[in-house]
Amino acid sequence: MILLFKIGFLDVSIVNLIDIALVSVLIYQVYKLMRGSVAIKIFLGFLSIYLMYLVVNAAKMELLTIILGQFMGVGVLAAIILFQQEIRKFLLIVGKSSIFSNENVLQELFFWRKRESSAFNVTPIIEACKSLSGSSTGALIVLSSNSELKFYAESGDLIDAIVSKRLLISIFNKYSPLHDGGVIIYNGRVKAARCILPVTERDVPAQFGLRHRAAIGMSEATDSLVLVVSEETGQVSLAKSGKILHNLSFQEVREMINAYLTGESIEERFVEVVAFEKVKEKKKITEL
Structure with missing residues (x-):
């Protein structure tokens, strides 16, 4: 791992910068998918609850930590249910950029068939x-x-x-x-x-x-x-x-x-x- 510089006790490498850049792109794509829809409000509600969980956990509030901890435990499943449309659109974007997005991709890969244009007289x-x-x-x-x-x-x-x-x-x-x-x-x-x-x-x-x-x-x-x-x-x-x-x-x-x-x-x-x-x-x- 190539070390670039240090911030206090933190060692920052090229891999760390790439990691931060990829996470930034991912967050931006998630924001684009949810912008203008009700899902953005639900996402902010989840984020608020998670931040509250971190605060009460750091403050050693055991009762609230247990209650919010149980909620966060099923948070992934709840997110899949609530954001199913957004997850579907995200997977669609990934699939569109994949080499396997075309139905005849196996024939194109193994037989080097030229992809035919789908254009016709409109x-x-x-x-x-x-x-x-x-x-x-x-x-x-x-x-x-x-x-x-x-x-x-x-x-x-x-x-x-x-x-x-x-x-x-x-x-x-x-x-x-x-x-x-x-x-x-x-x-x-x-x-x-x-x-x-x-x-x-x-x-x-x-x-x-x-x-x-x-x-x-x-x-x-x-x-x-x-x-x-x-x-x-x-x-x-x-x-x-x-x-x-x-x-x-x-x-x-x-x-x-x-x-x-x-x-x-x-x-x-x-x-x-x-x-x-x-x-x-x-x-x-x-x-x-």
Whole structure:
């Protein structure tokens, strides 16, 4: 172990600095996951109880130490139960950066297969959104670039058809039995319709309805790009990684979808949902 310097009786080495840096990054990622949600308040409550336990233990208050000690003993299990959504999102982030995140990774590793692009012609989706927006018909479309999202697809009606403008308009017609829920599109095919999507637990502005909450929730739970057409205003929004862009033009929607399908990183273009409450502009929004 290489010693760098000493602070009093403490020996500081390169390993210690790396350890502190990694812990700092971990804490920051945990903060990003819980920011804007109720979980941050629960986390602060756990932290307060833990600090109180350290104080009463140092002060030799035996009765309080025993009571809080019993609580801290089951703290890990309680944290897993209370923060299951945040833990899931953290594992999703780790999985996205893993070499095993692709379903065909074994074939790529052992047979040196070139990874095929998941991009396809998005014109039918854009044209369908134009028609749906013009008639104020609500729509919820999930685009996935690396997974069929079988768990969510099986919650609805399986279709497995080529994407077309007429098909999407027919699905979201208010008189269609398939219009409720979301449509999942993967590799240029409509995998399923009437799918049940997770709803975000974050506080969102009142202007966003259940479709927008489901879009944000689906983008939090998966690595998908979710498109929403508002039934009230006809405006088009995109959600990714728990963030959203609102009131986009169809050219912007096309560019964002193509960038996502070709593997480009587009998260930095999105903003946190809580930012909408403090911004008056309808279109160009910057993160607070």
